[in-house]
Amino acid sequence: KKILVMNGPNLNMLGIREKGVYGVKTLDEINDFICGQAEGLDVELEFFQSNHEGALIDKLHDAYGRKDGVILNAGAYTHYSYAIRDAISSISIPCVEVHLSDIHAREEFRHVSVIADVCIAQICGKGEQGYIEALKILLEEKQ
Numbered sequence: 419k420k421i422l423v424m425n426g427p428n429l430n431m432l433g434i435r436e437k438g439v440y441g442v443k444t445l446d447e448i449n450d451f452i453c454g455q456a457e458g459l460d461v462e463l464e465f466f467q468s469n470h471e472g473a474l475i476d477k478l479h480d481a482y483g484r485k486d487g488v489i490l491n492a493g494a495y496t497h498y499s500y501a502i503r504d505a506i507s508s509i510s511i512p513c514v515e516v517h518l519s520d521i522h523a524r525e526e527f528r529h530v531s532v533i534a535d536v537c538i539a540q541i542c543g544k545g546e547q548g549y550i551e552a553l554k555i556l557l558e559e560k561q
């Protein structure tokens with residue numbers, strides 16, 4: 419299966435940004451970890467990060483007809499981007515929402531995910547391991 423792993427705004431700052439909340443690993447290190455865990459699985463991964471809503475939407479559109487699943491940490495866009503939500507529902511590719519931190523245990527504004535009901539699952543509070551759980555869910559999905 420071809421899986422797109424997408425990270426949104428400020429996730430390029432992992433390793434520097436709020437280490438107590440998000441951990442000490444950089445995004446490259448997390449992506450390497452995902453690659454390592456995916457070794458031996460029948461999966462082809464592509465990684466993408468952007469701080470721009472439109473770029474994330476373009477990449478989702480690009481995935482149409484090309485990818486079998488999307489793992490998305492949309493960062494703060496999770497909480498208010500109806501445009502990203504509509505992009506996910508436009509492409510009809512199974513998408514799993516991932517958050518490093520437990521968004522339900524943080525500020526009130528993070529409790530709401532406007533993308534949750536167009537995703538097949540939400541995984542949060544498990545750090546980088548969340549991406550692996552998301553991958554497993556997508557690999558179990560029927561084509």
Ligand code: DQA
Pocket residue numbers: 427428429491492493494495496516517518519520521528
């Ligand atoms: C996040 C949680 C969001 O609330 C926040 O805006 C992020 C990261 C997470 O991975 O825990 O940028 O998606």
